[in-house]
Amino acid sequence: MNPELLEEARRLWSIDKKIDRFNSRYNTIPFREAANLLNSMQILENKLSETPNPQNGEEFYESEFKRRLSGKTYSMETYLSGNPFTLNDMVKLYGLDDRDLKGIEPWLAANKEKTLDAIERMFSTTDVVNYELGLSLDIPRIRQQAEGFAATQIANYHQKLGGLIEGLTDAGIYLYKISPEASAVDRSYFNHLTRRLGISIGSICFELEDGTIQLRERELLTLIGHEGMGHALQRTITDDSELPFFAKEQDPTTIASEEAITQHYEKVVFDSVKDSKKVQKDLHIADTFDLIYQEEMDIRLLREYNLSLFYYSILVLADKSLGEPRDPSVMKMKRELISQYSLDPRYAMSMIENNKHNYDMEGNFYPAQTSELRYASKAVNRALEIFANHGINYDTKNHRSHIDMTFLTGYFTPTGFEQKAQLVSEDRYELP
Numbered sequence: 001m002n003p004e005l006l007e008e009a010r011r012l013w014s015i016d017k018k019i020d021r022f023n024s025r026y027n028t029i030p031f032r033e034a035a036n037l038l039n040s041m042q043i044l045e046n047k048l049s050e051t052p053n054p055q056n057g058e059e060f061y062e063s064e065f066k067r068r069l070s071g072k073t074y075s076m077e078t079y080l081s082g083n084p085f086t087l088n089d090m091v092k093l094y095g096l097d098d099r100d101l102k103g104i105e106p107w108l109a110a111n112k113e114k115t116l117d118a119i120e121r122m123f124s125t126t127d128v129v130n131y132e133l134g135l136s137l138d139i140p141r142i143r144q145q146a147e148g149f150a151a152t153q154i155a156n157y158h159q160k161l162g163g164l165i166e167g168l169t170d171a172g173i174y175l176y177k178i179s180p181e182a183s184a185v186d187r188s189y190f191n192h193l194t195r196r197l198g199i200s201i202g203s204i205c206f207e208l209e210d211g212t213i214q215l216r217e218r219e220l221l222t223l224i225g226h227e228g229m230g231h232a233l234q235r236t237i238t239d240d241s242e243l244p245f246f247a248k249e250q251d252p253t254t255i256a257s258e259e260a261i262t263q264h265y266e267k268v269v270f271d272s273v274k275d276s277k278k279v280q281k282d283l284h285i286a287d288t289f290d291l292i293y294q295e296e297m298d299i300r301l302l303r304e305y306n307l308s309l310f311y312y313s314i315l316v317l318a319d320k321s322l323g324e325p326r327d328p329s330v331m332k333m334k335r336e337l338i339s340q341y342s343l344d345p346r347y348a349m350s351m352i353e354n355n356k357h358n359y360d361m362e363g364n365f366y367p368a369q370t371s372e373l374r375y376a377s378k379a380v381n382r383a384l385e386i387f388a389n390h391g392i393n394y395d396t397k398n399h400r401s402h403i404d405m406t407f408l409t410g411y412f413t414p415t416g417f418e419q420k421a422q423l424v425s426e427d428r429y430e431l432p
């Protein structure tokens with residue numbers, strides 16, 4: 001890529017970062033400086049060209065760079081204009097593919113009966129003899145006990161899974177650079193600034209009625225897949241790479257592909273453990289793993305269904321063509337649209353009730369709600385298909401490493417992510 005343009009970009013990026021840090025400290029941005037920055041970024045953006053089907057690394061980087069830049073200018077422009085943020089703005093900012101959003105409703109239609117069947121099957125095959133109670137973390141003795149228990153389990157899982165994954169893919173070695181810790185917050189996280197990986201004690205542990213603390217093995221595996229093999233590995237491997245600077249940084253335009261990657265590794269971790277009796281033994285789940293795995297399969301469908309239903313509801317709630325959102329007849333129509341696919345008979349009504357105040361003066365559904373669509377990207381599924389079309393699957397260590405390193409090196413827009421898979425699978429681009 002043109003080194004002068006890259007240098008100019010680096011300069012603008014650092015001003016942008018400074019503004020962001022400034023905002024987090026003083027809760028305001030320097031408005032004039034931001035307007036200047038927007039202007040400079042737009043000038044730079046116009047010097048770059050986007051190739052729809054890049055044939056080499058050079059064309060690919062320039063196109064991706066332009067997408068990243070236009071994501072930035074787009075959100076800055078919307079912000080500085082003071083105009084309402086629309087659903088379309090959100091879709092554009094996250095670089096969501098139209099196919100992903102259009103595909104939600106047909107997928108729900110095709111999977112509603114299957115999902116209801118899965119719930120009934122789970123009910124008839126699972127022994128639900130106990131309540132799984134939340135930990136009484138208000139009691140210091142229980143909290144201490146749970147902290148120790150969770151920390152030991154997390155360390156053990158991390159070590160044993162690390163050994164397993166290292167044997168399966170070149171990406172595995174990087175797991176040793178990450179150390180997950182037990183966290184007291186409700187939601188597990190990977191923090192990009194501190195590189196800290198916190199696994200929520202409350203979500204991986206529960207209490208039985210007799211007060212003993214138990215591990216939710218399935219949950220811990222899922223979280224290690226999502227936060228560890230997904231978010232943390234992507235950061236670690238990216239830091240280690242020689243990519244152009246913008247591809248080493250994360251911003252709203254790269255979140256959709258990042259979350260698609262984490263969802264992929266949630267699944268991968270289960271399949272890896274399924275194939276290794278030794279690791280199942282090491283994790284003390286050899287006897288119960290078949291059950292854990294079957295449960296995971298059923299719950300995966302249920303989870304995917306509920307998420308798709310949630311995204312579909314957001315699209316319905318945000319659809320301005322249906323009319324004024326607070327008009328009772330419009331609410332009724334939306335309720336009917338959502339009810340077609342909801343499993344819980346109360347779902348449609350509570351979605352509408354809980355969100356009835358979440359609209360701006362022009363009837364746009366609030367960005368805090370529509371931003372959930374960032375999890376709806378299917379970029380990874382398409383990239384896996386691209387690899388499969390070139391005979392590259394998760395079958396050998398070599399192939400798997402090829403896919404994993406492609407997925408986990410760098411931060412890309414969903415479009416860039418797919419283009420990279422295309423170039424790598426055709427051997428027209430080497431990962432730096």
Ligand SMILES: [Zn+2]
Pocket residue numbers: 226231259262
């Ligand atoms: Zn995530």
